[in-house]
Amino acid sequence: MTMLERLLGDRIKGGTLTVILPSSERSSVGSGEPHVTARIHDKKALLELARGPRLAFGELYMDGRITIEQGALIDLLSMVVGANRFEDGGHKGRLKKRFGLLKSLLPRRNDATASRRNVAHHYDLDERLYRLFLDPDLQYSCAYFRDPANSLVQAQEDKKAHIAAKLYLQPGQRVLDIGCGWGGMALYLNRVAGVEVLGVTLSEEQLRVARQRAEEAGVADKVRFELIDYRAVTGRFDRIVSVGMFEHVGAAHFGEFFATCKRLLTDDGVMLLHTIGKYGKAGKPDPFTDKWIFPGYHLPSLSQMMAASEEVRLIATDVETLRMHYGFTLRHWLANCDAHRAEIVALYDERFFRMWTFYLAAAAVAFEHGAMNNFQVQYVRDRRALPLTRDYMQEAEQRYRRPAS
Amino acid sequence: MTMLERLLGDRIKGGTLTVILPSSERSSVGSGEPHVTARIHDKKALLELARGPRLAFGELYMDGRITIEQGALIDLLSMVVGANRFEDGGHKGRLKKRFGLLKSLLPRRNDATASRRNVAHHYDLDERLYRLFLDPDLQYSCAYFRDPANSLVQAQEDKKAHIAAKLYLQPGQRVLDIGCGWGGMALYLNRVAGVEVLGVTLSEEQLRVARQRAEEAGVADKVRFELIDYRAVTGRFDRIVSVGMFEHVGAAHFGEFFATCKRLLTDDGVMLLHTIGKYGKAGKPDPFTDKWIFPGYHLPSLSQMMAASEEVRLIATDVETLRMHYGFTLRHWLANCDAHRAEIVALYDERFFRMWTFYLAAAAVAFEHGAMNNFQVQYVRDRRALPLTRDYMQEAEQRYRRPAS
Numbered sequence: 001m002t003m004l005e006r007l008l009g010d011r012i013k014g015g016t017l018t019v020i021l022p023s024s025e026r027s028s029v030g031s032g033e034p035h036v037t038a039r040i041h042d043k044k045a046l047l048e049l050a051r052g053p054r055l056a057f058g059e060l061y062m063d064g065r066i067t068i069e070q071g072a073l074i075d076l077l078s079m080v081v082g083a084n085r086f087e088d089g090g091h092k093g094r095l096k097k098r099f100g101l102l103k104s105l106l107p108r109r110n111d112a113t114a115s116r117r118n119v120a121h122h123y124d125l126d127e128r129l130y131r132l133f134l135d136p137d138l139q140y141s142c143a144y145f146r147d148p149a150n151s152l153v154q155a156q157e158d159k160k161a162h163i164a165a166k167l168y169l170q171p172g173q174r175v176l177d178i179g180c181g182w183g184g185m186a187l188y189l190n191r192v193a194g195v196e197v198l199g200v201t202l203s204e205e206q207l208r209v210a211r212q213r214a215e216e217a218g219v220a221d222k223v224r225f226e227l228i229d230y231r232a233v234t235g236r237f238d239r240i241v242s243v244g245m246f247e248h249v250g251a252a253h254f255g256e257f258f259a260t261c262k263r264l265l266t267d268d269g270v271m272l273l274h275t276i277g278k279y280g281k282a283g284k285p286d287p288f289t290d291k292w293i294f295p296g297y298h299l300p301s302l303s304q305m306m307a308a309s310e311e312v313r314l315i316a317t318d319v320e321t322l323r324m325h326y327g328f329t330l331r332h333w334l335a336n337c338d339a340h341r342a343e344i345v346a347l348y349d350e351r352f353f354r355m356w357t358f359y360l361a362a363a364a365v366a367f368e369h370g371a372m373n374n375f376q377v378q379y380v381r382d383r384r385a386l387p388l389t390r391d392y393m394q395e396a397e398q399r400y401r402r403p404a405s
Numbered sequence: 406m407t408m409l410e411r412l413l414g415d416r417i418k419g420g421t422l423t424v425i426l427p428s429s430e431r432s433s434v435g436s437g438e439p440h441v442t443a444r445i446h447d448k449k450a451l452l453e454l455a456r457g458p459r460l461a462f463g464e465l466y467m468d469g470r471i472t473i474e475q476g477a478l479i480d481l482l483s484m485v486v487g488a489n490r491f492e493d494g495g496h497k498g499r500l501k502k503r504f505g506l507l508k509s510l511l512p513r514r515n516d517a518t519a520s521r522r523n524v525a526h527h528y529d530l531d532e533r534l535y536r537l538f539l540d541p542d543l544q545y546s547c548a549y550f551r552d553p554a555n556s557l558v559q560a561q562e563d564k565k566a567h568i569a570a571k572l573y574l575q576p577g578q579r580v581l582d583i584g585c586g587w588g589g590m591a592l593y594l595n596r597v598a599g600v601e602v603l604g605v606t607l608s609e610e611q612l613r614v615a616r617q618r619a620e621e622a623g624v625a626d627k628v629r630f631e632l633i634d635y636r637a638v639t640g641r642f643d644r645i646v647s648v649g650m651f652e653h654v655g656a657a658h659f660g661e662f663f664a665t666c667k668r669l670l671t672d673d674g675v676m677l678l679h680t681i682g683k684y685g686k687a688g689k690p691d692p693f694t695d696k697w698i699f700p701g702y703h704l705p706s707l708s709q710m711m712a713a714s715e716e717v718r719l720i721a722t723d724v725e726t727l728r729m730h731y732g733f734t735l736r737h738w739l740a741n742c743d744a745h746r747a748e749i750v751a752l753y754d755e756r757f758f759r760m761w762t763f764y765l766a767a768a769a770v771a772f773e774h775g776a777m778n779n780f781q782v783q784y785v786r787d788r789r790a791l792p793l794t795r796d797y798m799q800e801a802e803q804r805y806r807r808p809a810s
Contacts, residue, residue, distance in 0.1 A: 319724035
């Protein structure tokens with residue numbers, strides 16, 4: 001039995017992994033399809049992997065020091081994470097040892113300057129990149145697959161309807177969209193429900209695109225966008241929607257987030273918070289994602305979110321845990337990236353392409369087998385702000401949903 | 406301005422309260438309808454009220470040392486609690502001072518013996534009492550009012566359908582009902598969904614009635630009842646339902662509760678937990694309820710429940726906060742008690758009647774203005790145990806709901 005077989009023998013599930021070492025020695029672990037062959041190009045890579053595989057594997061792949069000779073990266077990741085499913089006990093504290101206590105004890109502070117920097121890091125990437133792998137409406141968050149076979153376009157449309165329905169909208173209401181991205185949700189809410197929307201973002205790229213789209217749609221007076229930290233917004237809003245922004249708030253700022261939202265909501269206001277979260281106790285961030293993709297991000301557990309919102313007396317009226325949807329979404333994005341490899345490499349370079357697709361593949365697998373999911377939490381200030389039952393959601397969702405094409 | 410006006414002037418809202426003191430002096434506070442007149446019969450009662458009003462008021466009412474001369478007790482309670490709405494900041498820590506730290510620091514232990522004693526205290530009351538104020542199916546938990554004008558009978562039927570729909574039942578499955586009461590839910594699930602049910606209770610009265618009902622319905626082989634602590638149940642179940650039992654578990658035992666449920670669930674199992682809870686941070690129990698009605702009870706906040714269930718990796722897939730429903734339910738129960746006053750007094754005595762109706766009225770008001778609500782939380786062990794969307798709930802609920810009569 002080779003060293004590799006001893007190391008990985010019980011950490012691979014649902015496929016066969018062949019590893020080609022720098023010495024050209026080959027070892028195989030696992031069994032059955034799919035079959036993935038990975039090559040490790042230099043001896044130092046082995047050492048780096050042994051020291052901290054979570055960060056090292058991504059960086060080695062990015063740098064071309066690990067390459068996939070046969071099969072797909074996502075299948076390799078799936079074999080590894082699938083052998084450590086959240087449901088089966090997951091990583092059982094092994095991670096704790098690995099990443100030390102110190103980092104976890106230091107609160108990660110995202111003040112306005114850091115937030116701006118963190119957002120620019122990711123969202124000021126060229127708009128053309130996002131156009132190459134997202135749906136045409138540029139929804140950069142978990143879609144809603146009523147059927148796994150649905151197209152990404154359909155699933156993103158259905159996501160908007162699903163969220164809009166939970167906002168219990170009335171025509172003429174004022175809506176605040178915190179972290180509005182390229183403006184797709186704000187424009188949608190105005191179109192289907194006749195509400196006025198203020199979208200705020202910290203990305204100049206997103207702001208430019210969003211404003212242009214509102215102009216083109218002839219609704220720039222009803223759907224406005226501002227480059228402003230949500231904590232600096234003034235006034236009060238009948239509704240708040242926030243999709244895929246809470247991930248960047250950071251646990252140290254949860255209280256501030258909910259206090260701000262409460263301040264910005266009218267007494268009979270309703271908020272819908274859509275965020276990636278964790279099934280179990282919230283843990284430390286993935287080191288690759290934190291370093292290369294989303295600096296300062298934090299994925300909350302429900303208990304964390306609830307503790308913070310209870311503190312300011314926001315009432316959680318409805319929680320839905322979207323379990324499989326983000327895995328589907330990410331696999332679509334990854335396939336789109338692969339289909340547009342040449343354009344993405346031309347925009348950036350091969351290394352960027354590998355970094356980007358590693359992030360998407362690793363995230364997909366984390367939603368499929370790991371601790372990641374997507375929470376939709378509805379909040380009110382006053383228990384009487386919503387109808388007695390959730391039936392209005394179903395009714396509104398059907399109304400908003402476009403006829404199947 | 407009298408002392409009473411100074412004391413109560415800003416603590417009354419939505420009505421007029423006239424108090425007749427032992428000296429026959431009258432003071433009025435508040436304004437408008439409804440008008441309630443209360444008489445305090447002895448001077449010592451004033452002292453007891455000043456010392457700890459939350460417990461004293463209930464006990465003085467129970468003992469006839471405070472009487473309602475005009476209007477309804479529930480309107481008086483509504484004026485007091487309505488002036489301190491949860492949404493407006495509630496009691497703001499005044500309670501903390503009042504009830505001391507010591508009690509809150511001592512964990513309330515509900516081991517099997519204490520649980521048995523606590524349950525017997527309440528649920529071994531004569532079945533005839535419950536028949537006088539509950540619906541004919543003896544549902545002793547929050548009903549589901551699709552319309553506030555619905556009858557209690559209708560709302561309890563709709564509650565059962567609402568819960569059954571969230572269990573995602575398939576014919577032939579084995580269901581465990583933890584805290585089965587008089588067996589209504591277990592019999593319902595068997596009838597509408599063709600499942601086998603084991604109901605467990607700690608009340609001999611409930612066991613006797615539940616078994617008799619299963620016999621009469623000719624389903625005693627499919628719907629079984631046992632007098633057993635849920636922690637002593639063995640085997641595994643496809644589904645677990647628990648309605649109005651978690652309130653008695655106690656915060657010190659939440660971890661044990663969820664660990665036990667996880668052990669009892671099959672890998673692809675689904676659980677629906679229906680419990681009274683608190684909007685804000687879970688606080689100390691109401692002293693009157695704890696002393697006279699439900700010894701050892703604890704109302705959880707969502708953050709408390711989530712923290713405990715995350716610890717054992719149960720996945721919360723859906724949370725619905727039923728906000729107004731229990732207030733409606735309790736007002737029906739109270740009206741039924743009033744309508745059967747003579748029978749209840751004949752079963753027990755006047756003092757019991759006053760204690761019982763005080764509990765129902767105070768609870769109704771706490772759901773209407775205070776921090777109380779009713780959570781329905783759906784749990785799974787495996788993220789794949791449920792369909793992608795919640796649409797199945799709507800579909801099943803309509804199927805289970807009996808045609809409106």
